[in-house]
């Protein structure tokens with residue numbers, strides 16, 4: 492599936508908006524933070540130190556959200572380093588294991604070739620894999636409870652490329668969803684942002700790779716990433 496120029500423009504614009512908002516909102520947040528710090532002794536004298544603590548925590552949370560959004564909507568040029576894809580995947584999947592366990596889902600990982608090297612930005616590719624695994628977990632949660640949810644992750648070499656495969660046996664997608672899933676802001680979830688896949692697409696493209704999807708409603712979905720390998 493090719494992402495159109497229009498979608499890329501939309502994402503580029505989103506990045507600019509995010510940067511502008513982050514800048515404009517961070518400044519007032521910084522002053523609020525400063526003044527709350529100054530008020531703190533007075534609030535303490537009134538026995539309301541708890542309020543100061545809550546305000547500061549919430550300001551920090553708002554800052555974190557802005558930072559996250561900025562990061563995810565505007566992937567910078569990849570800072571590439573040669574890494575073993577195996578190591579990266581094991582790290583990411585360790586992060587997802589507890590989440591999967593809670594949902595009664597199993598993650599299986601298979602590396603078909605030892606020491607496959609790729610030139611990648613670790614942080615960005617980790618983000619892509621996390622997005623795919625989280626989506627897979629969501630697609631599995633929508634199935635019934637007794638259902639044995641399963642995510643298969645595999646890496647292998649295909650020609651000059653390294654392939655990363657993420658397959659789930661979740662609810663799958665209909666044609667309509669398939670046609671739009673890489674669109675910025677396209678989501679079918681109540682609390683979704685619709686940014687995960689459009690950002691992932693962009694990251695993979697910036698690495699000179701491709702991302703493809705194959706899905707059957709009621710059966711599951713497979714995402715296949717190709718990245719140029721390094722010998």
Ligand code: ADP
Nearest residue numbers: 626627630672678679683684685686687688712
């Ligand atoms: P979000 O997860 O916030 O909705 P994404 O861009 O990551 O945003 O995904 C867009 C949409 O693509 C999801 O709302 C969902 O409908 C669909 N989707 C993505 N991955 C899967 C999957 N593994 N199984 C079923 N549907 C999926």
